[in-house]
Every structure is written in C-alpha cells, then in structure tokens.
Amino acid sequence: MKGFTKPLILIFVTLLLDQVLKFWIKLNMTLGQEFHIIKDRVIIHFTENNGMAFGLELGGEMGKLALSLFRIIAIIAIAYGLYYMIRHKYHRGLILNVSLIFAGAVGNIIDSVFYGVIFSESTWYTKAELFPEGGGYSSLLHGKVVDMFYFPIINGNFPTWLPLWGGQDFIFFRPVFNLADTAISVGVILILLGQKRYFKEDVPTVSNLNNEIVED
Incomplete structure (x- = not known):
C-alpha cells in the first residue's frame, strides 16, 4: 500500500464532499432555486444537465447513454494509469493531480449511473425524494448530473461593432x-x-556522450 495512501485519501475526500453536496442540493432545493453567497457574484444555483462538464450535452437518450458508457471506460483507463504511475513511482504531484481528475470523473458518473434510479424528479416547484415509492425519475445510466456553483463575476455587453455577438449580453463566468x-x-x-x-527528460551530459563514443 506504500504510495497509495495519499491518492486514495484525496479521492475519497473529494468524492465524499462532492456527493454530500449533491445529495443536499437534491433533497433541499427545487430546480432553479438559488442562494446568493456574495451578492450577485457567488451563487449556489441548482440545475441539472444530461451531459458533460459545465453543462455541455450530447443530444437524446442515445447520446446520454453513449456519454455514460464513455465515462465508465474513461474511468477504467484513468484508474489503470493511476495504478501504473504509483507502482512505477512517478512524480508525487502528478499522481495527486491525476487522482483529482479520477475523483471528479467518478463523482459525475455516480450521478449519471445512479441518480435516475434513487431520486425522484426535481422540478421548479418540488424537491426530490430519495428512494421514492414509485421509483426514480429515470433508468440506470440515464441520470442527470447535479450542478450548483455559479460565478457571474463580470456582467456587460459585447461592443456593437463585434460580428455576431455585437450588443448582446456578456457574462463571465456563465457555466454552472x-x-x-x-x-x-x-x-x-x-x-x-x-x-x-x-515529465523530465534525461539530457545527455558530456560524460555520457564520451562513454558512448568509447563504447562504440
């Protein structure tokens, strides 16, 4: 287990915090409800998406299924890569960063795989229930990912001379x-x-070059 302890702790803590927060949001907020933490700049805003990070989506049920399956394959690949890096003593910082990526990927796949089965539908008027009597709002692999962080730090308008977007509203950072x-x-x-x-590469030194010349 040497070398595995810190990555496993980081993965566990990240997953725990992610899922506790998502469970709280699902059970205590209606869809679209929000809390303003710092005026209109830092907001907890409950929304759900069927797709990728930051609200990006693939269309339709088949797109959702394909994305869920792709995520599972990606998680398996990342897990193997992480195991390989730990066993071969890669840089500790790289291992911990890959652990973060792995934890984040697992956190979202949990939503996609299980949330449709264990939660009722969240609506603009009703909160979700855990393990509802009538069953969940969807089937396995078709759950929605819960999002909540919204940081519209800069609000304004694009200049009128800008092609396509001229005069339109501008918000940074828009994704939830x-x-x-x-x-x-x-x-x-x-x-x-x-x-x-x-990813340091071994740079040939003068002594190494001399040794190679002598050997040749």
Whole structure:
C-alpha cells in the first residue's frame, strides 16, 4: 500500500464532499432555486444537465447513454494509469493531480449511473425524494448530473461593432458546475503548469556522450 495512501485519501475526500453536496442540493432545493453567497457574484444555483462538464450535452437518450458508457471506460483507463504511475513511482504531484481528475470523473458518473434510479424528479416547484415509492425519475445510466456553483463575476455587453455577438449580453463566468468538475479542472491545470517537473527528460551530459563514443 506504500504510495497509495495519499491518492486514495484525496479521492475519497473529494468524492465524499462532492456527493454530500449533491445529495443536499437534491433533497433541499427545487430546480432553479438559488442562494446568493456574495451578492450577485457567488451563487449556489441548482440545475441539472444530461451531459458533460459545465453543462455541455450530447443530444437524446442515445447520446446520454453513449456519454455514460464513455465515462465508465474513461474511468477504467484513468484508474489503470493511476495504478501504473504509483507502482512505477512517478512524480508525487502528478499522481495527486491525476487522482483529482479520477475523483471528479467518478463523482459525475455516480450521478449519471445512479441518480435516475434513487431520486425522484426535481422540478421548479418540488424537491426530490430519495428512494421514492414509485421509483426514480429515470433508468440506470440515464441520470442527470447535479450542478450548483455559479460565478457571474463580470456582467456587460459585447461592443456593437463585434460580428455576431455585437450588443448582446456578456457574462463571465456563465457555466454552472459542481465540485467534481472543479476537481477535474484543477487537476488538468496543475498538470499543465507542472509538466516540466512531472515529465523530465534525461539530457545527455558530456560524460555520457564520451562513454558512448568509447563504447562504440
């Protein structure tokens, strides 16, 4: 278990926080309900999506099924890659960042696989119930992903001279997302920022070159 402890703890804590928050949102808020934490800039806004991170979607039931199956395959691949990196003693920072990505991916696939079965439908007027008598709002692999973080930090309008979007409303940051999305994004960003440390290549030294010449 040496080398596995910290990644497993990080994965467990991330998943626990993600699912506790989603359960609370589903059971205590109606669809579209929101709480303003810092005026109109930091908002808890309950919404659901059928697709990918930050509200992106694939159309129809088949698109939803295909996405869920793709997520499961991706999780298996990431899990194997993480196991391989730990066993071969890759950079600790890289392992922890991949652990974040893995936890985020698992967090959202839990919604997709199980939420349609264990929860009733969330509506604009009613809160969801856990394990409702009449069954869930959908079938296995067709659940909706719960999102809640909304940070419309900048509000304004595009300049009128701008093609296509001129004069239209502009909001940054518009997508509503969840803790699992955040874990994935943070993991990817940290890997990009630390790639020079994580993926060092052996640079030939003068002594190594001399040795190669002598051997030849």
